[in-house]
Amino acid sequence: MTIDVLDKKGEKNGTVDLPTGIFDVKFNSDLVHQIYVSMMSNRRKTIAHTKGRGEVSGGGKKPWKQKGTGRARHGSIRSPIWKGGGVTFGPKKERNFEKKINRKMKHKAMLMVLSRKVKDNQLIIVDDLYTEKAKTKLMANIFNAIFKSSKLLKYNALVVTAMPDQTVIRSSKNLPKVQVLEAKNLNVIDLLDYKFLILTKDSIEKLINLNKEK
Numbered sequence: 001m002t003i004d005v006l007d008k009k010g011e012k013n014g015t016v017d018l019p020t021g022i023f024d025v026k027f028n029s030d031l032v033h034q035i036y037v038s039m040m041s042n043r044r045k046t047i048a049h050t051k052g053r054g055e056v057s058g059g060g061k062k063p064w065k066q067k068g069t070g071r072a073r074h075g076s077i078r079s080p081i082w083k084g085g086g087v088t089f090g091p092k093k094e095r096n097f098e099k100k101i102n103r104k105m106k107h108k109a110m111l112m113v114l115s116r117k118v119k120d121n122q123l124i125i126v127d128d129l130y131t132e133k134a135k136t137k138l139m140a141n142i143f144n145a146i147f148k149s150s151k152l153l154k155y156n157a158l159v160v161t162a163m164p165d166q167t168v169i170r171s172s173k174n175l176p177k178v179q180v181l182e183a184k185n186l187n188v189i190d191l192l193d194y195k196f197l198i199l200t201k202d203s204i205e206k207l208i209n210l211n212k213e214k
Contacts, residue, residue: 001020001023001024002016003118004125005201008126008128010146018204021211022114022207023111023114023123024118025111027112028112032113035106035109035188036192038100038101039188043189046092046093046095047093048091049090050087051087052086053079053085055086056084056086058078060076062075110188110191117191117197122197123196126200127201129161133167136175139172140175143157155178157194158178158193158196159179159180159198160183160186160199161180161181161183161200161202163206164182183206183210184206
């Protein structure tokens with residue numbers, strides 16, 4: 001499978017052969033959905049937490065004596081039926097949303113989404129994205145050339161580099177709907193959240209090596 005390689009001016013600068021084992025995998029929507037939901041669940045943080053009667057302050061003393069007042073019996077103002085008391089059956093921070101994900105299934109789903117990007121013409125290969133200075137304007141000019149458009153909101157792209165490149169990361173930080181990832185951190189969620197996938201030429205070799213290790 002051969003695809004064109006673009007330079008920073010958006011012009012064709014050769015071709016590259018994509019391995020079919022990574023970029024031509026049959027798509028299984030059920031598997032991809034399962035992995036996406038599981039990964040989103042594992043990223044979920046438990047925030048909501050209500051205090052039970054043992055966690056709220058006060059209430060160490062019996063409000064009034066057991067008998068003789070004509071009022072109902074109460075042992076503590078921390079009871080859930082009292083205002084300011086504990087909450088019954090409220091959400092707790094101890095909830096665990098983690099789901100087990102088979103490593104091979106997770107990797108297979110990522111290859112499926114990569115292959116889908118190729119079939120949908122949403123994969124772009126570039127020589128490199130290096131700029132002398134970490135300037136948003138310089139990176140925006142490169143994206144304008146690649147997409148043949150000056151409308152930044154149309155980018156919606158995930159950029160993948162072989163190694164962490166702080167110049168590229170800082171230059172792209174203020175571009176709307178653009179995220180930079182290292183090849184080893186590529187995942188199903190980010191691939192699906194962004195329409196276009198931009199791979200640097202050396203990141204392809206990195207993906208091939210990572211695939212051999214799985």
